[in-house]
Amino acid sequence: MARPVAEDTRTRILDAAEQCFIRQGFAATSMREIATRSDTTNSLIVHHFSTKAELWEQVKQRRMQGFLERQQAILARTELDMEQFLEATRLYFELLRDDPALVQLLARAELEQDLTCSRFKQELVTGFVERISAGQQQRIFHQRVQPAYLLALIIGSITQWMEARHQFTSWDEIAGDTDPDDAFLQTFIDVLLHGIQGPKA
Secondary structure, X not given: OOXXXXXXXXXXXXXXXXXXXXXXXXXXXXXXXXXXXXXXXXXXXXXXXXXXXXXXXXXXXXXXXXXXXXXXXXXXXXXXXXXXXXXXXXXXXHHHHOOHHHHHHHHHHHHHOOHHHOOOOHHHHHHHHXXXXXXXXXXXXXXXXXXXXXXXXXXXXXXXXXXXXHHHOOOHHHHOOOOHHHHHHHHHHHHHHXXXXXXXX
């Protein structure tokens, strides 16, 4: 069964916008350029998406939809135990590992420091911070850890690995590894769980 014309038009607009955002960033992309690339008009884009910021959100949402649904499922559970916390960490890692175009989109947004291009909806951030705080009360997480900064550490470390992966994997000490992604993730989780300080003599 053929898709409705409106759906095809919307998809063409999203595809064109994504290509422009990846190539030149959010600020440098004009609605006119998106219209030209999608063979539509400015007014038709506004009809579907209202603003360029809304179009960006929809481009990002399309890339992240499955990830967001799985993260929401984790948040819907009654408690956030350590295994669920690590599962959420792995999900973000896998999202970026499996979608280089999304990594490029997020890198562009970060370079522009444009808060209209935020990576995550605030409610998702707030949900995880609240769950980590609750985990501290249950002694799952260390009391000294500041929940929002722990989440920022996870997002920042994984994102930076993916954005600069080709540089890191050129290091002599890493270049020979058969799967540097797995090695990075395991090292990161080990540091999260155990820190880096060895046992005292």
